[in-house]
Amino acid sequence: MFVSDVLSEDVPKMIQSAVYPKPKVICSDTLKPRYVSLAENVLSQLTDIESVITVDPGQRGLQHLLIPGEFTKVCLDLSTRAKTVGILLGFPIFDTEPVEENDGVAGAIYLARALNALDVEVYFIVDEGANRLTDCLSKCKSKGFVHQNNPFIQVGANTEGLADISEGKFTHLIAIERPSPAADGKYYTMRARDISHSVGSMAEIFRQAEQDPNITTIGIGDGGNELGMGKVRESVKSNIPNGQTIAADVTSDYLISCGVSNWGGQAVAAGLYALQACPVHSRYRRRAIGVHKPPPLDDLLLNPERDLELHQWLTELGFRDGCSGKNELSVDGLDYHEVHAKVLRDLIKVVDV
Secondary structure, three states: OOOOOOOHHHHHHHOOOOOOOOEEEEEEEOOOOEEEEEEHHHHHHHHHHHHHHOOOOOOOOHHHOOOOOHHHHHHHHHHHHOOEEEEEOOOEOOOOOOOEEOOOHHHHHHHHHHHHHOOOEEEEEEEOOOHHHHHHHHOHHHHOOOOOOOOEEEEOOOOOOHHHHOOOOOOEEEEEOOEOEOOOOOEEOOOOOEOHHHOOOHHHHHHHHHOOOOOEEEEEEOOOOEOEEHHHHHHHHHHOOOHHHHOOOOEOOEEEEOOOHHHHHHHHHHHHHHHHOOHHHHHHHHHHOOOOOOOOHHHHOOOHHHHHHHHHHHHHOOOEOOOOOOOOOEEOOEEHHHHHHHHHHHHHHHHOO
């Protein structure tokens, strides 16, 4: 286990404590166990980032889905261990193309952008036949929203595509706004509408990964019916409308619960930037794992003008609000300019210091 490359008694000789931030060691995984160092003020930044995305404008009962400290652990684990990451996305709720709602798509693009900036290999994992979604993801590089042409794996209704996942190529799997089967094996919307006929077998990917100690699974969701939310299954059943029916049955190693799933992707990007800019954590990355190339903020987190362009582009592609069903600049029934743009500005304010 590597915690520090300097003995405690030698720190005053090597580091000017008046200007060097106070270090903190965090246990990111109690089962392994794994420990990671960062500055105390950056730990506070990560806490502030989490606060930005855990507001509950849709009044869904988000406070019942939160696990304190999970967001920080996700950022630390990705910063130090991520090499090849699969991002699972696509929540099919419509009967016409595109079948997927717009929440989760922008968040997945943010995740890919940030991980690309850290030289992490990224794959998008989508349903077979999700043509509009794959077309969108394949054009992200040419639009400048990601740094690499990230390949995608299509998973069918049975187990097609699972072999690509189970060959040990992934260090992490992140599901963002991806439906999970409930206890009865069916997939439901927040209103308890059965959408099982439209959903591929990505849940099996998470279930397989849970049996592999070398793969870390991360769930990002906002309602209790997404992959990973099985970690708070009983709370969903007790506190979320229709919870007894829709509660996710598939768990994850880490869970990020947020007001809108897209915000989770943006927050991880902001958190990864804060860690790369942290002198304590960057020292850990450089000396402990031999990697450090601190990128500028814009390499991980889109600025407000580019974020607006991204959401306008997704609207032009036909993605619709999952709550209203309308093809407009809103996500989960919340206006982009009034709500979502402010969340991004608040995230930037936390880390751009």
